[in-house]
Amino acid sequence: MKPIYSLPSAVLCFSSAVAGLVMPKTYAVDRSYSIMSEAGTNLSVFEHAATNSRTRFVENSGICETTKGVKQYSGYFDVGTDQHTFFWFFEARNNASTAPLALWLSGGPGCSSMLGLFQENGPCTFNKGGGAEPTLNPNSWNNFANMLYVDQPIGAGFSYGSDKTTSTVKAAPQVWGLMQSFYSRFPEYKNRDFGLFTESYGGHFGPDFADYFEDQNAKIDKATQYRNYLDYAVNNTYNKLIDQRKYNELLKAYEKDCEPDLKKCTQIEGQNDACVAAEKSCYNAVEAPIESAKNFNVYDIRSANGDFPSDAYAQYLQRPEVRKAIGVTSPYDECADAPYDRFASTGDGQRSFLSKLQDVAKTDVQVLIWAGDSDWICNYVGNYNVVKKIGGEEFEKAEMKDFNLGGKKRGEYKTVKNLSWLRVYEAGHEIPAYQPEVAFEVFRQTMSKKPISSS
Template sequence: MDRSLLSILSLLSLFLCSCISFPSEDQERDKITYLPGQPKNVEFNQYSGYVTVNQQSGRALFYWLIESPASRGAESRPLVLWLNGGPGCSSVAYGAAEEIGPFRIKPDGQTLYFNPYAWNKLANLLFLESPVGVGFSYTNTTSDLYTMGDQTTAADSYAFLVNWFERFPQYKHREFYIVGESYAGHYVPQLSQIVYAKNKGIQNPVINFKGFMVGNAVTDDYHDYFGTFEYWWTHGLISDSTYKTLRVACNFESSMHPSAECIKALYLAEVEQGHIDPYSIFTQPCNDSALLRHNLRGHYPWMSRAYDPCTERYSNVYFNLPEVQKALHANVTGIPYPWKTCSDIVGNNWEDSPLSMLPIYKELIAAGLKIWVYSGDTDAVVPVTATRYSIDALKLPTITNWYPWYDNGRVGGWSQIYKGLTFVTVTGAGHEVPLHRPRQAFILFGSFLENKPMPS
């Protein structure tokens, strides 16, 4: 063979080796071949398993990667990490199983069907059960379950990402976004801040991080409380007198813990609201739910853990099936408790929770990251008014003033574009926007990825 041809082949070989990442043994081990009850003609790859984030304590986080179909260009689509909040609630239960994942669970708790507005049509989706003690994620140090908080969660999530990218090197240089809802309004900006800071280090791995998006997100205690009480009052859920009492008794500028007067006023507000679903005030709650208990606890006393329509029950059945756990490579250590949508132990023993995420927003806006915030307007737990007050506190210049956006000629919500942040509302959506308004949420996600204004 001619030497020049050999040189060309040699260079081509080097080029291919540098550009193509071949599956590792760990990656192949994590590949899902079949999920019990799944529909026919699944055209995308799935992987799930554990990534150790702390060797000393034996902490390992469970993930589920759902790639885009090859027909939609999976190899060029961005990677999106989805986080649910709680704190203590599962991204598999909510994000994957009833919001943005490709499958929904039928009432029998054993059969899956396709979600026509699955977000993996636009991006490769990575769901993470975080922190340890949530879902299938575990620790070998029991005391960890009673000492989780924002700081540990962010550090462990970053360790997960670093190790996960080593297992899946084909994603190392892919555009990467972090998205979440509810108490992930803390998780998402905190993890974003760490990724951004670590990317500036000389020896740290560089993640091709482009920005984040949060929905109905816990953001700033003072504005969250103020805006929530106002939403209750303006939507006719509480009396004038209770509203005035809440405004005075639940002032979180001076203290992060609710006073006895505040707890009493919150209880009265709950009685006045009656048997509604506060996560979606215009839809019927699941009839026999023990489920809308407002356990007046901790940091957000009106927050009853996680949105709980009947669909949550189907997850509780499906993800506890031994054959499902085997297919997902989950529960490998034989966790001595059933898989649950939310962990009471983790949620009720939360250690640290900063009063505000706004300083992080300011830092990351200044860094030029893409930041979108959205809000379903029928959520009374982290309502649109709370989010608007928080955004207003950033004092950002307006680029495009408040305008309606449309889906097939109908108003899908409203939007305002600020310098460094885009805000979008979704009309008729509750706390879990993609559950209540899947089509509109799909349009929102596409606009976010392309960084284009909502269709007007």
């Protein structure tokens, strides 16, 4: 097995994948099963004393995935007495017994992975038809892989409890732990190739979680991103956000106020005051002036109202019959304030995870970084500059090629060894929502442990 990493979005934003997590030998013993009733719903309960964990779930709820013969499980990974992480697992529509396993984590920090499930790459979608009920997604990623969606950290989505995680580094062991809980209940997946996919704030999550996973088995660089907020704002395909005079003015503010503070925030742990100060000065010097200069959607500069992807799924998940069917009792919070505020209190968003990503890229895993070209908040300019820093001179000199699919040019890409870059045309922040066929093909190639290639 080889780990796989795919990174979509920008310097703070992308998807990533990892294969070959190792389960401790103790996971084979000391397990118990039972049935419990909670709010009128019968839940299967799997307890594992060695990890002080419990998995309680509903099997085959009939919600979202209605493809005949495809199993699904939804419920909670419980750790200790008050950490309850919601998960929703869908077996692959094809060859589930041999298909790889992929974990999807949305960003935020504090945003639910139900965003990815319902708006991007899950078995059902509200993006077509605009109705109150979901329809099957023909480009669902579980066409190829077994898909696990997890709401983390505690407070995101349906997850609840007293956990007070304040940084990406502190979140990594928790995600590793919940994967061990998953493997203890579903040991048939422990020898499958495994992919970790994340986006947006996943630019932090992806590199650090992947690096942590690798260690257990044996928005990435803010300085780049803030500078490229300016470059993208004045030079992109769709919508000039500021003029040259404003660009020059903000560049001076970046060099005077933002860049010096970022240089003081150099470590992935500690230096909380310096990192919080950097967040404030950079927002005031760069982000806020651009956002106020013109009415635009930071996730898709082609649209001012931000009505796509559809948010109808959130109302759907609040319906009592849906919540009962999938085994949840806690309210749904799409992007929770509490975990976001905890991470912000340590300046986590300003820390560079470039070195972590470089470490991952030096292994033999497949690494993909991609971005939609109409996304400003995680723009392709910043993403590409990060990839160049990772890939070095060899990547810089490699040829940029057209990415074609269905007889149409859908983007441009570059691949050197295990590192790939893809700019997706006519796509905003959530690439699979805007270009579902392209996203699925890239996912399929990456999960097949191959560099991306044009068809």
